[in-house]
Amino acid sequence: MRRMRGQLTRDRFGLGWRAELAAGILTHLDRIDVVEIIAEDHFRAGRTGLRALRALAMQVPVLLHGVSLGLASTVAVDDARLDRMARLVEATGAEAWSEHLAFVRGGGIEIGHLAAPPRSEASAAGAVANLRRATERVGSAPLLENIATLVDPPASTLDEADWTARIVDDGDAKLLLDLHNLYANAVNFGEEPLALLRRFPLERVRAVHLSGGVWIEGPRKARRLLDDHLHDVPAEVLALLRALGAAAPQPLTVILERDGRYPPMARLLEQLDAARQALGEGRAMARP
């Protein structure tokens, strides 16, 4: 694995690698510093597939992003899944990997997506144990990402910021801070987004996710913001990036995530430029 993470000296901006965006990304590498690949899409890749990923990583720094390990659980993470991640990290030369603070299965049932566990001392301890297990098995520690949730996780005894801080402190971990997830949780559960941001352990943030979402309606006219990765990054999330830039002096890697309804590449590049500008403004605010 390349050791660029510890040597990072400047902010970087990139895109989530998707087949639909591949050609656009490759023709605009002058404006894209880094790409993030969904690891599970390549867990079963053969030698040719791995060579292709390696070739990509020779052109642009690659980060691997896991979505299925289920680290935030009182159940031990599966060694076979960790071994697949280790193989991919090794084979691609990715400079880092990340996974969510989520549980994704229980009692043999696959939820199908990232779910927020009860935020408690027990799930925090389980996440730390899984983080250590993953670090040992894969050979490097994952960045840990906060998730969005539509349901206030039942049986929680800690709020999101305290629970996250407990895990990253006890596990000596670094964060991949998803600002749209943070924004969605804040507006869905009655918190002020900027205040919630400031309660996160910002000194541990190394990477940032940006995306968009949509308001959906549920029973009894309840409205919640769904983080769907199908919409542009809203101004409120760029404002959080600006605030993060002012509060966290360390270099950050900012990734724009888009999972469908793909706009022209020019529009995605405009959003990357907007992110550059927002983070730059935050940096300027922090200067004496």
Added chain:
Amino acid sequence: MSSPRLEAFLARLYADEHARHAFLSNPHSSAAAAGLDADEVAALVAVDRDGLIMAARSFEAKRRGHRRHRLMRWSGLPGSPISKIIARGRLFMRRR
């Protein structure tokens, strides 16, 4: 609070419509029947019901998306069962 048993119960609520319906009809007995402790049962009785339903719908949509994605990848592989069926169908149409 949080335990493998509670996570399993939540996973079932999120992924199984019948289990969710039974729970929403009678949260206390449903949670108690799963062997959860008194604190966990109390927490589930007070669950964010709107959020639970919206989250479950969102997870179902994600699972449908995954299935479609897997099917498209599988069917797109040369020599896969679906591609063979499609090829046979085309051959049959040409013979007619």
